[in-house]
Amino acid sequence: MHITSTLRRLGFAMIALVATATTALGIATPQAAAAPARDPILFVHGWQGGAGNWDYMRGRFLGAGYSAGEIARFSYDSSQSNKDIALEVKAQVDALRARTGAAKVDIITHSMGGLNSRWYLKNLDGLGFVDDWVSIGGPNHGTDVANGCTDASCVEMRPGSAFLAELNRGDETPGQVNYGTWWSPCDEIINPDQSTILSGATNTQTLCPGHLALLSSSPVFEGGRDFVK
Incomplete structure (x- = not known):
């Protein structure tokens, strides 16, 4: 027992000696990465869209002080089921969190991007990793326009589809996610226009931009920017 105690004291002394020498030589010791001051943003586009749909919004967020590393966007095959796209959303969220050290991210979506990201939240354990979620012109309760296409994801956007019934x-x-939607009474793609509105969300009616014009609307950007602060 005496030998063990002596060795333990010697071990502590060596640790203290190394720490003192490190400080004296000015050698920096590794520090844990600081969490970002705000949540990074993941943009999710809609049916037959792409990452480029977010050029305007991305530019405005950069102008508002966000760094390029705090913003992520990606393109996906929109013909597949929203359930499969939701897996890609999950991977993007995980990658953004890993890159920034953020505990949570904000998700801003357009059109069908609202559906697959909601599926991620509800069914792929995304609720713990998202702070604010935004749907811009989302067919959250379906759109009659989807009756004219046959892609798996488009069929899922039909009013009364099995996918929407399960999602809603x-x-x-x-x-505990903060949900917000922006919808336009002049949206030619989302019919009825009020399909975007979600129970329990902060729902905002815009003036009269069309479906794609919502992406370059200054009031929509400003509202979304303030929402995710």
């Missing part, structure tokens, strides 16, 4: 069953805005 129970609480439409589950968890």
Whole structure:
């Protein structure tokens, strides 16, 4: 027991000696990465869209002080089921969190991007990793326009589809996520226009931009920017 105690004291002394020498030589010791001051943003485009749809919004957020590293956007094959796209959303969220050290991200979506990202939140354990979620012109309760296309994702956007019934069953805005929607009475793609509105969300009616024009609307940007602060 005496030998063990002596060795333990020697071990502590060596640790203190190394720490003192490190400080004296000015050698920096590794520090844990600081969490970002705000949530990074993931943009999710809609049906037949792409990452480039977010050029205006991305530029405005950069102008508002966000760094390029705090903003992510990606393109996906929009013909596949929204359930499969949701897996890509999950991977993008995980990658953005890993890159920035953020505990949570904000998600801003356009059109069908609202559906697959909601599926991620509700069914792929995304609720714990998203702070604010935004739907811009989203077919959250379907759109009649989808009756004219046959892609798996488009069929899922038809009013009354099995996918939408499952997605909207129970609480439409589950968890502690802050949900917000922006919809236009002049949206030629989302019919009825009010399809975007979600129970439990902050729902904002815009003036009269069209479906794609919502992406370059200054009032929509300003509202979304303030929402995700």
